[in-house]
Amino acid sequence: MKRVLMILALLLLLAPLTQAQEMSHVSDLADRLTASERQRLQQQASELFELTGFDVIVHTTNDSQRKGPKDYSFDYYHSFRDAARYPDGALLAIMFDTRDYYEAARGKGISLLTYRESDDLARVVQSKLSDGDYYGAFSGYIRYVRRLLIPPTPMERAISLLPFLLIGGLVIGLVYALVLKGKLKIAKSRVGAQQYVVPNSLNLTDARDLFMYQTVTRRKIETNTSRGGGGGGFSSGSRGGTSYGGRGGKF
Amino acid sequence: MSTLTYKCPSCAAPLTYDGRAQELTCGSCGNSFDPETVIAINQIEQEDDRPEDMSWQVEDQGFTEEELSQTRAFNCSSCGAQLFMEDTTVATECAFCGSPSIIPAQFTEETRPERIIPFKIEKAQAEAMFRDYFKGRKLIPNLFLKGPNRIEEIRKLYVPYWLFGCQADARMTYRGTTVSTRRSGQYMVTTTRHFLIHRAGTLTFSDLPVDASERLDNTISESIEPFNTKEAIPFAPHTLSGAQANRADVDQDTCQQRANTRVRSTTDSAFRGTVSGYATVVPQSSNIQIVNGTTLPALYPVWLITTKKEGKTYIFAINGQTGEQTSNIPWSRAKFFGRMLGMAAGVAAAGFAAVFVLGMLGVLK
Numbered sequence: 001m002k003r004v005l006m007i008l009a010l011l012l013l014l015a016p017l018t019q020a021q022e023m024s025h026v027s028d029l030a031d032r033l034t035a036s037e038r039q040r041l042q043q044q045a046s047e048l049f050e051l052t053g054f055d056v057i058v059h060t061t062n063d064s065q066r067k068g069p070k071d072y073s074f075d076y077y078h079s080f081r082d083a084a085r086y087p088d089g090a091l092l093a094i095m096f097d098t099r100d101y102y103e104a105a106r107g108k109g110i111s112l113l114t115y116r117e118s119d120d121l122a123r124v125v126q127s128k129l130s131d132g133d134y135y136g137a138f139s140g141y142i143r144y145v146r147r148l149l150i151p152p153t154p155m156e157r158a159i160s161l162l163p164f165l166l167i168g169g170l171v172i173g174l175v176y177a178l179v180l181k182g183k184l185k186i187a188k189s190r191v192g193a194q195q196y197v198v199p200n201s202l203n204l205t206d207a208r209d210l211f212m213y214q215t216v217t218r219r220k221i222e223t224n225t226s227r228g229g230g231g232g233g234f235s236s237g238s239r240g241g242t243s244y245g246g247r248g249g250k251f
Numbered sequence: 252m253s254t255l256t257y258k259c260p261s262c263a264a265p266l267t268y269d270g271r272a273q274e275l276t277c278g279s280c281g282n283s284f285d286p287e288t289v290i291a292i293n294q295i296e297q298e299d300d301r302p303e304d305m306s307w308q309v310e311d312q313g314f315t316e317e318e319l320s321q322t323r324a325f326n327c328s329s330c331g332a333q334l335f336m337e338d339t340t341v342a343t344e345c346a347f348c349g350s351p352s353i354i355p356a357q358f359t360e361e362t363r364p365e366r367i368i369p370f371k372i373e374k375a376q377a378e379a380m381f382r383d384y385f386k387g388r389k390l391i392p393n394l395f396l397k398g399p400n401r402i403e404e405i406r407k408l409y410v411p412y413w414l415f416g417c418q419a420d421a422r423m424t425y426r427g428t429t430v431s432t433r434r435s436g437q438y439m440v441t442t443t444r445h446f447l448i449h450r451a452g453t454l455t456f457s458d459l460p461v462d463a464s465e466r467l468d469n470t471i472s473e474s475i476e477p478f479n480t481k482e483a484i485p486f487a488p489h490t491l492s493g494a495q496a497n498r499a500d501v502d503q504d505t506c507q508q509r510a511n512t513r514v515r516s517t518t519d520s521a522f523r524g525t526v527s528g529y530a531t532v533v534p535q536s537s538n539i540q541i542v543n544g545t546t547l548p549a550l551y552p553v554w555l556i557t558t559k560k561e562g563k564t565y566i567f568a569i570n571g572q573t574g575e576q577t578s579n580i581p582w583s584r585a586k587f588f589g590r591m592l593g594m595a596a597g598v599a600a601a602g603f604a605a606v607f608v609l610g611m612l613g614v615l616k
Contacts, residue, residue: 186578
């Protein structure tokens with residue numbers, strides 16, 4: 001009896017972990033990721049969920065059902081994951097039929113992600129999506145959410161700045177060493193004869209600036225129309241009483 | 252019958268006159284030009300095509316009989332230096348190599364110094380300067396810091412210089428551009444305007460010294476410049492009292508080349524300084540003629556101190572008038588990089604600690 005009770009207690013303790021492992025964070029309907037990539041993304045998102053309780057889902061599809069990126073993403077997220085059990089999270093969907101990417105967020109995710117500038121999202125995923133690096137885009141997105149959820153410790157921040165501190169230190173060190181070298185009176189040739197110019201003796205007798213010709217070049221201004229929620233815009237909506245916020249763009 | 256052909260200022264192809272537009276057009280690059288501008292450019296290029304002349308008049312009068320009688324000459328049989336001094340000065344060793352094997356020579360000095368600057372720095376001061384040189388200079392090699400740096404020799408020497416004075420008559424041409432950018436609909440339009448910039452004028456130089464002593468390294472003699480020529484006095488044998496003088500054994504033509512190099516460099520930068528307001532300026536031509544170029548022999552005071560370390564002789568020179576110092580004592584590369592890396596590590600560590608503490612205090616979010 002004692003042994004059975006112990007096994008039950010162990011199972012209860014492991015239950016949340018088992019649940020987290022079973023929760024799918026990757027929905028690759030468009031089949032753009034390899035099995036290994038799916039596994040790694042799943043692991044990355046699971047770890048984040050275990051640490052923070054924030055649920056990140058990455059999703060690809062070839063059929064957005066003509067709903068538009070916002071409605072498709074909100075609908076898919078609402079149906080994919082029970083909002084009552086997992087109120088805080090975000091879904092990043094890539095719709096290959098319309099070349100849209102869209103982030104649907106709910107609960108804590110709305111304040112954490114939706115109200116940030118959409119350029120922020122574009123910076124994280126857009127270039128990778130355009131390059132066809134879908135795994136890189138998703139992985140970068142999960143890291144991005146993680147950074148927002150778990151601010152770096154003072155030590156992590158200091159370590160992240162170490163390369164810049166070292167470069168700055170080297171520049172200051174070089175200047176310092178050159179100043180020390182300058183204090184040595186090492187013999188060297190003079191370049192000019194500035195000290196022997198009679199003061200105010202420069203006498204200009206001719207100073208002409210003749211316009212000859214001009215060249216004109218025109219460059220088309222690249223307008224990036226692909227940033228759907230661009231300029232800090234965001235959308236919101238609700239599904240079954242759950243509020244969603246969203247932002248996205250084209251790639 | 253000759254025909255005048257104008258070249259395109261942009262690509263140098265021949266220009267043809269377009270009667271309807273009343274412009275000169277280039278069939279190669281497609282640019283059109285106002286004929287007056289092309290004529291002006293052509294004129295500038297022809298004017299600047301004059302031969303360059305950087306020659307100087309030499310003032311070399313030679314010693315008088317009386318001066319020769321008051322002057323003694325020596326040759327060093329060890330290093331070959333040719334020295335002269337006032338007849339009352341006793342010379343026991345060569346001012347350059349310290350060798351006692353100096354032998355009297357027939358004084359045939361053909362170059363008589365016109366001016367001389369007397370010593371203002373005394374021997375005791377020069378010795379103190381040498382000792383102080385090694386204090387507080389962090390890149391001096393350890394070799395010079397292990398023990399006292401003994402003065403091997405200290406010599407009071409008048410070094411011969413040629414003093415160059417002239418008016419540099421310069422004609423400079425540059426190509427300059429201005430760039431402006433504006434938006435026109437869906438396009439960004441960049442307009443680059445090309446100019447031919449012409450400057451002509453004069454710049455006057457006075458008493459530019461060039462070392463005429465073969466024994467003294469030019470880098471050393473140039474490093475202790477400048478001398479205050481206002482304190483120069485006319486040369487007479489008695490002004491050499493207590494010191495040795497080196498004969499001007501570098502010929503005046505060789506010295507001229509050095510003077511020309513320095514005059515050209517300063518003239519170029521002085522005229523370049525009159526060109527402003529352009530995004531880019533590229534020199535196209537530079538033509539300098541020396542007008543009223545004069546050269547004058549003079550003697551300038553120098554303390555020469557030698558010290559020996561591990562069998563090698565190092566020179567420490569002091570301007571005998573102003574106290575300006577120089578030497579061929581090397582700098583330690585190991586110390587240079589050590590100091591650089593030490594400072595870099597210190598700055599990085601301090602920055603790291605500051606970021607960490609500010610993070611702990613919640614200042615950095």
